[in-house]
Amino acid sequence: MSNPKYLRRRVINLFNMAVAIALTGLALFFLGWILYVLVVRGIGYINPALFLQSTPGAGIPGGGLGNAFVGSLIMSGLGIALATPIGILAATYLAEFGQRSRIATVVRFINDVLLSAPSIVIGVFVYGVVVEPSGHFSAWAGAIALAIIALPVTVRTTDTMLQLIPDQMREAAIALGTPRWKVTVWIVYRSSLAGIVTGVLLAFARIVGEAAPLLFTSLGNQFFTGDPNQPMAAVPQVLFNFAMGPYENWHQIAWAGALVSTLFVLVLMIVARLLSASSKR
Amino acid sequence: MSANSLFASAAALRARRLAQGRRMDRLFRLATVLFAWGVLLVLGAIIVVLLVQAWPAFSRFGFGFFTSTAWNPVTENYGAASSILGTLVTAFIAIALAVPISFGIALFLTELSPRWLRRPIGIAVELLAGIPSIIYGIWGLFIFAPWFADNVQWRISDTLGNLPAIGPLFQGPPIGLGWLVAGLVLTIMIIPFIAAVMRDVFDVVPTTLKESAYAMGSTRWEVMRHIVLPYTSVGVIGGIMLGLGRALGETMAVTFVVGNAHDIHASLFMPGNTIASTIANEFTEATTVPHRSALIALGLILFIITFVVLALAKFLLLQVERGQGQKA
Amino acid sequence: MHFSRLTKFATGASLAFMLGSVAHAASVKQITGAGSSFAYPLYSAWADQYAKQTGVQLNYQSIGSGGGIRAIKSRTVDFGATDAPLKEKDLKKHSLVQFPTAMGGVIPTINVPGVKPGQMVLSGPVLADIFMGKITQWNAPAIKQLNPGLNLPNMRITVVHRSDGSGTTFIFTNYLAKVSPAWKKEVGFGKAVNWPSSGNVGGKGNEGVAAYVNRIRGSIGYNEYAYVTQNHMNYADMINRAGQRVAPTAANFASAAANADWKHAPGYYLMLTDQPGAKSWPITGATFLLVPAKPAQPERTKAVLKFFDWGYTQGRSIAEKLDYIPMPESVVKMIEATWHQDIHPTIWK
Numbered sequence: 024m025s026n027p028k029y030l031r032r033r034v035i036n037l038f039n040m041a042v043a044i045a046l047t048g049l050a051l052f053f054l055g056w057i058l059y060v061l062v063v064r065g066i067g068y069i070n071p072a073l074f075l076q077s078t079p080g081a082g083i084p085g086g087g088l089g090n091a092f093v094g095s096l097i098m099s100g101l102g103i104a105l106a107t108p109i110g111i112l113a114a115t116y117l118a119e120f121g122q123r124s125r126i127a128t129v130v131r132f133i134n135d136v137l138l139s140a141p142s143i144v145i146g147v148f149v150y151g152v153v154v155e156p157s158g159h160f161s162a163w164a165g166a167i168a169l170a171i172i173a174l175p176v177t178v179r180t181t182d183t184m185l186q187l188i189p190d191q192m193r194e195a196a197i198a199l200g201t202p203r204w205k206v207t208v209w210i211v212y213r214s215s216l217a218g219i220v221t222g223v224l225l226a227f228a229r230i231v232g233e234a235a236p237l238l239f240t241s242l243g244n245q246f247f248t249g250d251p252n253q254p255m256a257a258v259p260q261v262l263f264n265f266a267m268g269p270y271e272n273w274h275q276i277a278w279a280g281a282l283v284s285t286l287f288v289l290v291l292m293i294v295a296r297l298l299s300a301s302s303k304r
Numbered sequence: 305m306s307a308n309s310l311f312a313s314a315a316a317l318r319a320r321r322l323a324q325g326r327r328m329d330r331l332f333r334l335a336t337v338l339f340a341w342g343v344l345l346v347l348g349a350i351i352v353v354l355l356v357q358a359w360p361a362f363s364r365f366g367f368g369f370f371t372s373t374a375w376n377p378v379t380e381n382y383g384a385a386s387s388i389l390g391t392l393v394t395a396f397i398a399i400a401l402a403v404p405i406s407f408g409i410a411l412f413l414t415e416l417s418p419r420w421l422r423r424p425i426g427i428a429v430e431l432l433a434g435i436p437s438i439i440y441g442i443w444g445l446f447i448f449a450p451w452f453a454d455n456v457q458w459r460i461s462d463t464l465g466n467l468p469a470i471g472p473l474f475q476g477p478p479i480g481l482g483w484l485v486a487g488l489v490l491t492i493m494i495i496p497f498i499a500a501v502m503r504d505v506f507d508v509v510p511t512t513l514k515e516s517a518y519a520m521g522s523t524r525w526e527v528m529r530h531i532v533l534p535y536t537s538v539g540v541i542g543g544i545m546l547g548l549g550r551a552l553g554e555t556m557a558v559t560f561v562v563g564n565a566h567d568i569h570a571s572l573f574m575p576g577n578t579i580a581s582t583i584a585n586e587f588t589e590a591t592t593v594p595h596r597s598a599l600i601a602l603g604l605i606l607f608i609i610t611f612v613v614l615a616l617a618k619f620l621l622l623q624v625e626r627g628q629g630q631k632a
Numbered sequence: 633m634h635f636s637r638l639t640k641f642a643t644g645a646s647l648a649f650m651l652g653s654v655a656h657a658a659s660v661k662q663i664t665g666a667g668s669s670f671a672y673p674l675y676s677a678w679a680d681q682y683a684k685q686t687g688v689q690l691n692y693q694s695i696g697s698g699g700g701i702r703a704i705k706s707r708t709v710d711f712g713a714t715d716a717p718l719k720e721k722d723l724k725k726h727s728l729v730q731f732p733t734a735m736g737g738v739i740p741t742i743n744v745p746g747v748k749p750g751q752m753v754l755s756g757p758v759l760a761d762i763f764m765g766k767i768t769q770w771n772a773p774a775i776k777q778l779n780p781g782l783n784l785p786n787m788r789i790t791v792v793h794r795s796d797g798s799g800t801t802f803i804f805t806n807y808l809a810k811v812s813p814a815w816k817k818e819v820g821f822g823k824a825v826n827w828p829s830s831g832n833v834g835g836k837g838n839e840g841v842a843a844y845v846n847r848i849r850g851s852i853g854y855n856e857y858a859y860v861t862q863n864h865m866n867y868a869d870m871i872n873r874a875g876q877r878v879a880p881t882a883a884n885f886a887s888a889a890a891n892a893d894w895k896h897a898p899g900y901y902l903m904l905t906d907q908p909g910a911k912s913w914p915i916t917g918a919t920f921l922l923v924p925a926k927p928a929q930p931e932r933t934k935a936v937l938k939f940f941d942w943g944y945t946q947g948r949s950i951a952e953k954l955d956y957i958p959m960p961e962s963v964v965k966m967i968e969a970t971w972h973q974d975i976h977p978t979i980w981k
Contacts, residue, residue: 039525040416082950119336120337132614136347137350139549139553139607141606144600147353159664179542207332229433233436234437235556245689245692267838378821481844564834588796589697590797
């Protein structure tokens with residue numbers, strides 16, 4: 024076993040494995056760095072007012088992000104609710120029916136192009152097709168813009184995961200006389216659930232942090248509202264305005280809001296992971 | 305008699321079930337086709353709306369819009385060259401760094417990590433995707449860029465900056481803003497997208513495949529390189545596309561650290577811009593028609609760039625697959 | 633089963649949607665405006681207080697002057713706000729009425745080792761030459777001549793400007809164009825311009841410029857007054873049109889505003905830069921409001937005007953606290969006369 028060729032292979036192996044560990048450490052280091060900054064600057068302002076009060080006007084002490092948290096939840100929730108079924112069904116067509124046909128190739132290609140659409144441009148588009156015709160800014164318009172951003176992410180990841188389910192599984196089920204839709208829902212979706220959940224999570228994580236597409240759609244709201252027909256506040260937009268504003272309490276609220284929304288995404292990811300893991304068993 | 309009728313009704317039931325199943329099948333398929341077309345429709349509609357609004361700029365500047373470096377909102381003279389170049393350079397830096405790092409992470413998570421560590425680290429990496437891009441921007445502006453300028457940039461200038469061919473790429477005042485820093489921030493942002501997909505696809509490689517390779521005496525690296533990677537190449541490319549899309553279109557974080565100058569410099573350390581950052585900077589205040597339509601034209605160009613980059617990637621993938629076919 | 637429940641839900645949702653729009657039209661509990669980010673702190677503070685006093689919520693969002701103009705043109709908001717005033721021709725074309733709501737100052741901010749806030753003084757032409765890249769060193773003769781007592785370092789000047797289109801840039805470049813023929817010819821003025829000096833840096837927002845100026849040694853930028861006071865930034869005094877050295881103070885902005893001739897400015901199109909008066913701060917500007925001249929929903933426009941009438945009178949102390957200059961009472965009278973004259977009479981019933 025001490026022949027030089029084998030030794031060389033082992034050395035290469037060990038080296039590459041060490042590099043993999045180092046790179047994982049590097050990514051975690053940056054995550055830790057950003058989280059550290061968020062905690063140090065944000066923790067001081069974590070209090071009930073942050074969640075209960077609305078965004079304060081300039082120079083007015085106190086205040087919170089209550090209206091923005093609610094607004095972000097409503098709009099991101101609506102956005103994901105719109106994008107997920109559409110995205111999964113479209114991806115189902117690509118992976119199950121279209122496969123390598125020309126139309127499926129074109130849809131995949133277009134979907135990838137859509138992935139890189141600058142979010143502000145999508146906001147401008149929705150302004151033209153939803154806000155102007157309806158005559159006013161609304162949370163619905165914001166949710167539609169967010170859905171358009173989430174859609175290609177969902178399609179991309181779901182398609183990728185479905186394609187990796189071995190055909191034998193489908194064939195076995197079909198041979199037993201199971202209708203195709205049942206095969207897809209009960210066999211294919213089920214075995215790729217973890218991957219689909221990853222896709223939906225990535226999509227959610229992506230839109231929950233978007234500010235630019237909301238500028239011309241949901242506009243923002245200084246006051247509390249739960250009505251999706253009204254302009255509605257969103258956390259990233261407030262973070263941007265407050266972090267760029269001159270007032271100290273705005274800065275504090277911005278950092279605290281950044282910390283809370285990051286923790287929220289973290290909790291969401293852990294919960295979704297636990298759910299998808301327990302349903303698999 | 306009675307047995308016969310029983311059979312008959314059972315057969316009828318089965319036939320009904322089958323017909324029902326077929327009807328559901330058709331419905332299901334129809335629904336999926338519809339939504340697949342929906343994706344096409346969305347992009348089609350976006351492009352039509354953008355084309356209409358960008359038309360004044362294209363008709364005014366013609367093909368020169370793509371090659372001109374002018375950007376003068378006062379004289380209403382616009383060109384896209386610096387934004388196009390900045391977009392390509394920053395996205396290239398990000399992909400070049402993020403792909404190997406993500407691969408390392410996915411390898412660690414699927415092959416090396418102890419079982420109990422897998423989920424926490426996986427979630428931690430995904431969390432990088434959950435941090436709003438504004439936070440990356442603010443962190444980049446107030447913390448990363450100054451740190452980079454004070455501790456890293458001059459070291460690079462003093463070493464790489466003196467090399468003959470690539471030297472000019474790394475020279476310039478240490479202000480910590482520019483293409484390189486934007487590319488680095490983008491790298492951190494797209495890692496989770498690529499790494500999460502890579503991990504998921506590596507996870508579904510049938511164990512029998514890997515085990516037979518191990519049984520032949522392959523090392524982990526060889527199994528990774530020669531079994532897992534080829535088996536998942538389509539999925540891996542998909543993950544890279546996801547990251548590339550994000551890198552090309554990312555707006556807020558880049559705007560904070562790219563320096564925002566409509567210039568083209570030889571150095572990666574000098575302030576530049578990208579298509580998305582130019583749009584983000586000027587769109588909300590653009591009041592005249594030429595200015596607005598020039599910005600929308602930039603958005604359209606970003607689509608064209610994505611189109612070309614994707615087509616190239618698809619072409620490469622095809623070559624890879626063909627190569628593998630020959631080997632096998 | 634599943635499908636029918638889904639359709640029921642969908643019809644329910646769309647019904648709620650329609651009902652929502654009806655309720656939305658009937659009562660004026662909330663009015664919506666968008667535009668200028670310069671005005672955002674002021675309007676948000678006014679709105680806070682106004683809602684507490686009257687129960688009427690004015691939701692103002694800073695989406696940029698361009699966005700505000702676009703939104704009011706297509707009537708998707710009740711009012712638009714802009715730092716760059718529209719010309720009378722544009723107002724007529726889109727049937728809009730324009731008036732100023734408040735004023736503020738723009739300050740050259742500097743980072744020069746050994747120089748404390750307010751120690752340095754600059755003149756308009758010298759400032760223009762610095763931003764054009766004609767003066768590149770802090771110890772250049774032109775700067776030395778203005779500051780004989782200062783120990784100026786031999787250091788390269790880095791110009792920092794706003795990367796995003798901005799009313800602050802509009803006011804600043806408008807001033808430079810007034811005092812420097814070369815600037816007017818080669819650069820001009822606008823919310824975004826082609827910055828001529830080489831190696832200049834663009835920061836996003838006031839905060840972006842402030843961050844760069846504070847960090848880059850030898851840099852010069854420009855910021856709104858509020859950022860200078862709140863962040864204790866290092867700044868330079870200016871020499872005004874009357875040849876006097878003036879510091880950036882609220883009193884000196886007000887002096888510039890007091891000398892403004894609003895009466896002879898059609899549509900209130902007036903720039904307050906480089907005004908006469910011994911105490912006038914030369915880089916002063918106003919922010920403007922746009923409302924429809926023939927409102928489709930008169931009660932909403934009326935609510936907007938009521939709000940700003942409140943702001944002109946009872947909101948003065950809030951404005952001053954936030955480093956804005958309230959409009960002088962004589963100008964407010966003119967503006968309110970304009971409302972009655974130019975906005976369709978249905979609104980006053």
